[in-house]
Amino acid sequence: MEQRIQSKITTVVLAIFFVSLLGVGMGQTAVYTLGIPYIDDNVASRESPLYFAITIGVRILGPALGFILGSLCTMVYADLTRTPQITPTDPRWVGAWWLGLVLISAMLMFVSIGMFAFPTRLPKSRTPPRRADAKKPSLRDFPSAVKRLLKNDILMFRTASSVLHILPIAGLYTFLPKYLESQFRLPAHHANMISGVGGILVMGLGIIISGVFILRAKPNARFVAAWIAFTAVVYAIGMSVLMFIGCPMDDFAGLVSHPDGLSSFEPTCEATCGCDRNKFSPICGADGRTYFSACHAGCSNYTVSDGKVESFYNCQCIGQNLTVPEAVISTATIGYCKLECSNFWVYMILFSVFVFIHSTSEVGSMLLILRCVDPRDKAMALGLIQFAIGLFGNYLMRHYFQQWRYIT
Template sequence: SGNRVKWIALSSFLVGFGSLLLAFPYFSVKHFESEAKIEDICSATKSFNSLVRSKSSFKASYVTFFTLGQIVQGIAGMPLYILGITFLDDSVPTHSSGIYLGISDAAAILGYALGFATGSPQLPHSQNSTSGAATTVKTSGNALKKNWWHDFIVAASLAWSTLIPLLCFPRIIGDTAKIRDRKRREFHLFEKDLQHWKFGASIKDLFGVVWIMLKNPVFLCQTLSKATESLIIIGASEFLPIYLETQFILAPATATALTGIILIPAGALGQLLGGIIAYYLEMSCKALMRFTIVSSTLSIIFLVMIIFVHCNPVRFAGINENYNGTGQLGNLTAPCNEHCGCSPSLYLSVCGRDSTEYFSPCFAGCTTSKIINNEKRYYNCSCIKEGLTTADADGDFIDALFGKCNMYCHTLPLFFAFIFSSIVFSGFCGVPLTLIIFRIVPRELHSLGIGITYVIVRIFGTIPGPSLFRAAGESSCIYRDMNKYGQEGHCWVYNKTKMALILTGICSFCKMCTICLTLIGFQKYSYFVKERKNILHDISAQNTKEKKKNTML
């Protein structure tokens, strides 16, 4: 009942304010310096040589600003998602809503994915990166200040740049009165339940209408379908970087950036095309449901194809290779390195000249190292006995190079093609599901209906999605380090085949849920339409009978 445009403008202000809260710690951190020195080679005299010195004025109180910033962003997002799209729908004809909602949803996906693409350069290069690394890592305050906070300032500036244009909008666009009246006369599933309902401002009235909506099977099926679709996008964005990093041996920053590159065009294009198709074909509710079922089926087909796109696993000493018969599978320690006292918590993978990957130079038994042309090389490795020997400029024979072994796998473009197509067809469902909700809910309750939808989407989609995919991904771990207290730590090596099955399995299950829920909604909607036609037919027959009776009198 309020001025929706003003609420949307307030949301834009809060988005900018929340971004500034997230950037605030930069302006308060006076000094940050961290220096780590690591001896990664085999040493017979030291069990584990690692010295870390850190000096920082960063305080735990700054976490408060990060938390407040996220809370403000969460509050600001709801009016944008709920009131923004209802204002759009109320201002355009019924069949034109699709193209506008498609643009709106595409922009939301675009912003979410751009966060991955712009944030990935801020990620530190992990120790299992394929690039060379020195044994001394030093991060100064100047390097820290040049990076992370810029994105938040840009986001705040973009959000606040929309304030004046939004405030110039009228409460109701003048030439849309006929459109709203026409929509008010359209058939809605809640006509029978709400025809005697007087909408008030009390909490009792609110819960009464919410309960009526939740009892409607068509509305509930569509909202749950949006939750399963959200689960796929949010969960895949959480799991996909780890999947790319493991399957195709990519650095964390590269894997995260590629995730954004996949999600940006695919998700946005799917949402936009879904809205455009619904607009040009002027789909009815039944047609929108059929379109959702067909596009979900095509998405599952491309998901299943991902299973067949993989790279052969590399030989990994102690994991799937037993040190040429001298060690045991599942044990990184073998007779050739037991005198080194290596730590399983220090993961610095090296590739030996025998085309076998080792957990660290220490586990390969390497005693010396050199950095030549920014590439670290290891010598005198007691566990490496086979393979071609290559001498460096000093005449020393190189036994191992820092980084993972090259698997000579060229299936990444094919994986991109399949996952891109799957996300596009999955995105087709977004706008039709929203349009169905608008068609079955009375115009006066559009904001409430979308609000209920997003509550369900959060509860069953965006909140559990990352945790579900992360837990499923961790279940494919085949080697995890242990700290000195015997507690499990970070997972370093994954089962690639199991990861592929988990990714496709969860996403395919979510799409199957969308198909099943849409089928149930289609049946229930057909029943309601048939029931209404029968009622109208009975009323028409009754009126005809009364007219004949009056004529005879």
């Protein structure tokens, strides 16, 4: 009976979740595909780069602030009604990730009111008003518009580039905080903060600077296209270099690699208790090695301070081969052992530099898309690119990471 009730609750929650995502997707698509052409039609051509830079930069600033807000929210425990016996630095800590969604959705309610106040055309619009006898767009025009866009070679190459671009980018920024957690042993709230400031905020800065540069220098289309290609190559090389900058993960006790590529934790001694191999609660032994859990280390006692477990002792499996008094070596503290590795700042500096270089192509890319199509097809062109990204880019990225999670 209890399982049936739980199943119904899960179904309702997932239904609300997916409907909410559908609404968010519709809103984002409308703002992007209609908002950018709206700006382009209502400002002077020479000023478009600056307005695009501000628009795209603010759009990038949102995720950066989201990571920072997430950092603050994850310092609060997921269940607000409970006081856990662990701290935010404990690997077992689950922060209130949902709290940011509540705050942002409340703010969006007020912002949406302002969106309704936008007129059809701004007072100083450079677009002439529509004639009374002008033909209004209809669904019959849709096939011909799609045909025109599919025959546009520049747009098709740019669409393919956007799809290939989103494949690594979406996965990178989705899993960057978790990667920093596991690779450099950072707490969740620190990883979120660094991802927002060192990655996405730097991207927003590069976008605004590039918009100002294009406004002042007025480069031609060939230079803009060449710069887009150059930044893509630099970014690809940079991400490949970062693959080899990390910290060694060889301090785990009992970690065994199998011929099929999978790894597992095996007992390091004959402990007197049966351990759950699915409950990962890492502890740092006095021997400098990280153990899967206190049970895997054979710990039989623990100390409590302020109602929270502080350390373990009488651990049978810790430091068996070391000539140190047993009372000292058989102790352990909660969490990972500290890494003797200084590559974190090297990784983040190089990452920020490559992200900055690549972000300087965003404004030029937007101008290239809008100038290579007929003015009446601007919104349609942006919609086509978003459709291709959603269908091929995001879907393939999620499929790849699902397979990756299954393999690892």
